[in-house]
Amino acid sequence: MKRNLPYLLVVLLCGLAAALVLLDQRVDVVDANHLPAPWMQQALVHQHPLLPLPPAPTLDPRHVALGESLFHDRLLSRDQTVSCASCHDLQRGGTDRLARSRGVDGLEGPTNAPTVFNVALDFVFMRDGSAASLEAQMAGPLYARHEMGSDWETVLERLSRHEEYARLFAAAYPDGLTEANVASAIATFQRSLLTPDAPFDRYLQGDAAALDARALAGYQLFKTRGCTSCHQGANIGGNMFQRFGVMDDYFADRGAITDASLGRFNVTGREQDRHVFKVPSLRNVAVTAPYFHDGSVASLEQAIAIMARYQLGLALPDEEIEAIAAFLNSLTGTFRGSPLQ
């Protein structure tokens, strides 16, 4: 044994060295310099304010499926009465069509539930931009007393007891069931909720007949009256903040100022952000009534008029409003092959 010790040592070291060298060679040397960054596809110069809906992203179908299950599962809420879909009904344009949603214990929230369709294209989440990502956004409704009123411990405990979820999580994620993975699954599902094939998109892609004359006139008005200053981009909004009441003080005129009407001020505490909200996307706007952050406006025309009045300082004539509404109606896309309703 003793006599062999040096040889043993040498053999051991040789083996070790060989293993290290082999392992080292397995590292893929990828020249990442030549891969284009995704944002480079966004051109710097766009004469058109509105852009077509981008193609659906490539997502892990297991995550999407798991997210969809969770999205529709009531066990996320404290008393298991409410699921995500309760307020973001995919059959109702991704909203509940209520002015303000009701959560657990029948409590009514302070704001209108926005649609989840195309939400992934927004630059921040929640109307006040308090969530930087869909994943971060999820904690909001989960914890909100008037929404799900639950917490991560409860959710994870329930999911872990659920055999099917445990199996699906184990299959979809290397680390299985975790807080982040639950958020990820639901966020991924939301990213899949794009609504292509809107008439306007078809028009932008070259189908001149996709819009009728009124909608087309509405499109022109939408651009010339200044709407596209804020409602622009691929999501026709959702990529900037703006004060509600640029030309005149909407909230002073209307009254009934709540905390929710303070907007982004609630997040930053800066005076300049008072009544500042995320400019909402106008895609599928025709099927997501009632309107505004508090659901205070029931009809699209009324909303157009208020926007023109307070944001642009215009009193639009009815025919223009109707034309614009016709245009806005052409923004309704399809989900899983059928138009949103």
Place this chain on the structure above:
Amino acid sequence: MSWITFHSADEPSSARPAPTRKRRATVLLLCAMIVAPFALTWLFLRAEAVSTPNHTTYMRELRLIRQADAELDAAVLSSRFGLSRNYDGIVARMEAIDELLDRILQTPDFLLEADREVLVASIERYLRLQQTKFDLIDRFKRENAVVSSSLAFLPAALDSVHNAPGADSALFSLTGIYVRNVLTHAQTEDPALARIIEAQAESIAANAGQRAESLAEPIRILLRHGHLITTSKPELEALVRDILSLPTALEGENLSHTYAQGYANALARSRMYRILLYLVALSLVAYVAFAMIRLYRTTGALNAANLALEERIDTLRQTQADLRLYARVFTSASEGMAITDSRARILAINPAFSRITGYSQEEVAGHTPAILRSGRQDASFYRKMWAALESRGQWQGEIWNRRKDGTVFPEWLSITAVGHEDGSPDHYIAIFMDISDRKQAEATIHHLAHHDALTGLPNLVLLRDRLDQAILKARRSGRHVGVLMLDLDRFKLINDTLGHDVGDSLIVQVARRCQSVLRETDTISRQGGDEFAFVLSDLEHVQDAAHAARKLLNALEAPFVLGAHTLTVTGSIGIALYPDDGSDPSQLLGNADAAMYRAKEEGRNGYAYYSDDLNLSSLSELLLENQLRNVLDRNELRLHYQPKVDARDGSLRGLEALLRWQHPEQGLLSPGRFIPLAEDIGLIVPIGEWVLREACRQLRAWIDAGLEPVPVSVNLSAQQLAQQDIPSLVESVLTAYRLAPHLLELELTETMLMRDPQRTTGCLRRLRELGVALSIDDFGTGYSSLGYLRMFPVHTLKIDRSFVEDIRDTATGETIAIAIIALAHSLGLKVVAEGVETEVQRDQLARGGCDQLQGYLCGRPAPAGDIALRLRETARA
């Protein structure tokens, strides 16, 4: 269980350090073996820590963030100047920057802690900067949206003014210029233009006041938007300026630089680890080389040790084999062995010891060999023995010891002290042999050495001893010592004819008779054969010796009865005397011998003194020889003739010519005195020839004298037969003397016939053809083969006198002679018996059929004259 504690307590504590050190070294080595791979792996990983993919990725991210930042600025400007009508580009860059910031916050692992901290601080600074920028951009988007929406609406607002009822060309111009200025102002940086626009707005507003109500609203809207643009524009400009003046590019540059510095540091450290790894590898190689050299050396040493060990084992095995051999020698030796301690107490004995003494190991262990003491040796013997052992370490000698059964036995004992180098013994080894048998054998040998085996008489050795003593004694007393030498006459003949047993018993009887007639003080000794020697001590007179000789001869006279035979024996005795005939035993014995021969020569059955004249006669031998040479010239040779008579009637049948020398001083000499001499000097042939001629001349003379001649026989010698042509000589002589061949007879001995049978046969045949008779002389003394004789053409057989002498009484003696006669007759041979001296002999021979007789009884040899008388008497008869 007490033994356990005892055992552990017994363990020597002094032996502990070495194994502990060894164990510690082993453990250390083991630890090194376990730790070394980990240390090496750690070193390797540290050396390899600067991962190129990680570095390139991070570098790319740094580059991308700077690019995104630059593009963000571009996008802001693009929006500001209406090149881009949506904010997707800005948002995308901002998101990219956000994401990249998140990623670059994950700094590469290979960075040193200090570098990482600097880098993270730099990133955080950059992050804060970007946050500021993002806030500014948010505001920019808002303001820009407001301005751009107003700008977008401005043409439509102008149109609604122009289209309003009541609008005139002045208003057209005024508002048109205003709108153009506003639009221009929106895109340029002219503070003066802002004042002009403000002034124009005031004039339009003033103008509008005077106009119709329908115009007031569109103008108000137009001015409001124009005002909004002009008032918002500086703020927008300021925002853009603030955004662009933020040092994000510089900070980005800084970031890259900081990272590059950290990367360089990490590279340098990884190089250091590589060098360290290289050094460790080198030292490992050195250690392996060292270990192998040591292994090689150890192997060598081990081999050497192994070889030495094998040699030792071989030696040990050899020693073991030796020991076994020694043990076997010890156990199987016929000698008794005992090993004692330094105080002579027995430790071990071998089986032979027990066999000889009867004592077992248990019985003697612890005792001293004194238990064997016989008492035959006195205390001084043992004192001497111990003294010898002390001084020389060895003693050996004969000793008498007593067995367990009480019998005493002699042993040859050898004691050796085995001891330390300083000489003090620690063991004694005693080896002894029971020599009872040897003692006896020694006595026997001693007797055998000094006595004759047949007779039990002292032998020559003892005789000489006795003679010595006698001489010594005589020298003191002044008396004589007689030495007698007795030889039996014709003993050889007895041995040859009757066998050795008869001869031996004769000798024994002779010895007894001699003993009976001598004094006890005299010594009788047999010298071998038929010779006896006597030492007669203390003789007063010289004649006493002769007296003894006569008594001895007389004692022999009575016939000896030997089984079936009765023999008469005579002896011849020679006498030598001390001091007259010699002074030492050899001389005396030699002289007695000589005297004995002289007695024999003088006729047997007698004695003779050794005297000076015998010595002198041997001197005269020379003289005799000279005289012999002239014997023929001086005509001193004579022939005597002895008659041969018919056995039946005693009538003369023939004569044998016998040679005599008429010596001028010594008288008539018998042939025995000079014939051997003549043979020696080559005179026998002429003498023989002379004998033949003289015999024939005498026959002629007798015939001429008118006497009836009888055949005369002449003896031929061997030399004659060999050197001379005998037949021719005989023929010529017969012719010369005109003699009938039958008158001549030639006598030969058996020995002569055998010497050259072929030549002899031819010679004899020729003689026979001449008619000469041939006879064999002395038959019985030589070859004695009758069958052989048939080969030769002989006529007569002469029986030797020794056979005739045997015929002494009527019963036995004649047997041989009679047998010879009968056989000879059967071969057709005539038989002549020689030496017939008694009438008994004559009668026996005659009865046996013998043809002729010769001897003193029938007639002594006589000169020619005397024979002539007898011839005449015969003729007369």
